Amino acid sequence: MTPPTDPYQAVTHPDPYPYYAELRARGGLHRVPGFGPWIAADAATVRAVLTSEHCRVRPLSEPVPPHLVGTAAGALFGRLVRMNDGGPYPAVKQTLARALPEALGEVKAESRRWAAQLFATPSLSRLPDAALQLPVFVLGSLLGFPEDTLEASVQDVDAYVRSVAGPPVGSEGAARLNERMAACFQSPARTAFTTRLLESHGSEDLRIPNAVGLLTQAYEATAGLLGATLLAFARVPGLREQLSRGACTLDDVVQEAARHDAPVQNTRRFTHAAATVAGQALEAGATVVVVLAAANRDPLENPQPDAFLPRRARRQTFTFGLGSHACPGPLLATTMAKAAAEHVLASGLDLSPMSGPVTWRASTNARVLGGLE
Numbered sequence: 001m002t003p004p005t006d007p008y009q010a011v012t013h014p015d016p017y018p019y020y021a022e023l024r025a026r027g028g029l030h031r032v033p034g035f036g037p038w039i040a041a042d043a044a045t046v047r048a049v050l051t052s053e054h055c056r057v058r059p060l061s062e063p064v065p066p067h068l069v070g071t072a073a074g075a076l077f078g079r080l081v082r083m084n085d086g087g088p089y090p091a092v093k094q095t096l097a098r099a100l101p102e103a104l105g106e107v108k109a110e111s112r113r114w115a116a117q118l119f120a121t122p123s124l125s126r127l128p129d130a131a132l133q134l135p136v137f138v139l140g141s142l143l144g145f146p147e148d149t150l151e152a153s154v155q156d157v158d159a160y161v162r163s164v165a166g167p168p169v170g171s172e173g174a175a176r177l178n179e180r181m182a183a184c185f186q187s188p189a190r191t192a193f194t195t196r197l198l199e200s201h202g203s204e205d206l207r208i209p210n211a212v213g214l215l216t217q218a219y220e221a222t223a224g225l226l227g228a229t230l231l232a233f234a235r236v237p238g239l240r241e242q243l244s245r246g247a248c249t250l251d252d253v254v255q256e257a258a259r260h261d262a263p264v265q266n267t268r269r270f271t272h273a274a275a276t277v278a279g280q281a282l283e284a285g286a287t288v289v290v291v292l293a294a295a296n297r298d299p300l301e302n303p304q305p306d307a308f309l310p311r312r313a314r315r316q317t318f319t320f321g322l323g324s325h326a327c328p329g330p331l332l333a334t335t336m337a338k339a340a341a342e343h344v345l346a347s348g349l350d351l352s353p354m355s356g357p358v359t360w361r362a363s364t365n366a367r368v369l370g371g372l373e
Contacts, residue, residue: 296316
């Protein structure tokens with residue numbers, strides 16, 4: 001098997017973890033031939049980069065990717081908390097982080113409801129599409145989207161997510177998502193979840209895009225986590241038996257899946273001025289690729305890192321980030337993935353074909369199951 005040549009290619013490789021181990025063994029910030037950005041792969045360096053005041057989430061000269069400038073997708077991107085430092089955004093994130101746990105009961109109920117429908121009679125060929133539908137159906141319902149708009153909303157979210165990495169094909173979809181979200185906020189019959197978000201955010205020009213951002217940010221992360229969970233049941237000997245005799249819980253399995261085969265494999269940071277980070281002098285405008293999946297398997301953080309241990313003691317997971325831009329909603333992804341996995345397992349679907357080669361959805365950072373080869 002030909003190893004990956006860079007961290008982006010590794011995301012969809014059949015087994016990127018030997019390559020990640022090589023990157024991690026180099027230690028510190030380093031570069032590899034043919035790949036421009038700096039790389040952080042060991043846990044100590046990943047932690048240093050993610051918590052450094054010098055490392056920002058967007059380049060100084062490109063707050064919005066150039067191909068999205070002037071589009072509805074670009075307007076959405078430019079107002080997302082996760083894509084901005086400073087200004088009103090930290091306060092917005094704090095209120096969002098407080099609102100989401102308060103809604104966990106509603107998230108659980110909607111996750112069970114939609115998992116029961118989307119995975120009522122699951123098939124291996126249908127799993128990837130249903131996994132991508134789930135977060136939009138669950139969160140869209142909580143936000144107040146009419147049910148007859150949910151399938152179209154999945155298509156709009158997908159177009160937006162793809163447009164961020166490539167041609168701006170998702171601009172009209174972003175506009176439609178904004179319109180639906182605005183209608184939910186303005187409705188006299190708005191949901192309790194939307195009311196909570198409405199009370200949590202100061203201005204409408206930030207409330208609406210960051211509510212839409214819940215859909216776009218949960219989309220691949222949740223689907224990837226569900227895929228990693230089901231792959232574990234297909235590939236880890238005795239895992240189902242451990243679950244059935246109570247040696248672990250399904251939540252244990254989902255949490256370990258998030259570490260063992262991270263749905264978000266990497267993220268990026270940018271320096272706005274020359275700075276020293278993790279002991280390395282970086283030039284102004286430097287890009288750092290932070291390989292979260294490699295740090296998850298750092299033996300200094302997680303002994304026996306390549307083993308899948310549902311009851312792992314003191315698990316350290318970098319998948320959802322650290323520092324000021326740590327994801328505020330990991331409970332959303334784990335709750336939805338757990339509900340879906342529960343229905344798939346209860347259905348009796350034979351997962352053993354997933355122990356063989358699988359395909360992955362095209363991406364440079366999200367590891368999302370595409371199907372069987």
